Amino acid sequence: MELNVEILKKMARAIATTTDKEIGCDDCFEFVDIFVESQLQGKNPAEAMPLVEAHLNRCANCHEEFEALLVAIKATTDNNH
Numbered sequence: 066m067e068l069n070v071e072i073l074k075k076m077a078r079a080i081a082t083t084t085d086k087e088i089g090c091d092d093c094f095e096f097v098d099i100f101v102e103s104q105l106q107g108k109n110p111a112e113a114m115p116l117v118e119a120h121l122n123r124c125a126n127c128h129e130e131f132e133a134l135l136v137a138i139k140a141t142t143d144n145n146h
């Protein structure tokens with residue numbers, strides 16, 4: 066039982082630490098174009114930039130920006146073919 070309490074305490078600390086590292090809209094905006102480009106290149110930007118991914122998931126404004134960029138860059142790429 067004591068062990069479970071310790072695990073819960075560690076988990077709570079880990080969650081608190083993650084929250085500390087959250088990025089804001091300004092930071093997200095700086096990285097969102099890189100995020101979109103690497104996604105279109107078939108890479109896994111969510112793995113490379115988990116903080117950007119986390120912000121996009123909880124911020125409607127930035128998610129909108131992300132989707133607009135996705136469409137815009139995809140259109141540019143298609144025209145190059």
Ligand SMILES: [Zn+2]
Binds near residue numbers: 125
């Ligand atoms: Zn945002």
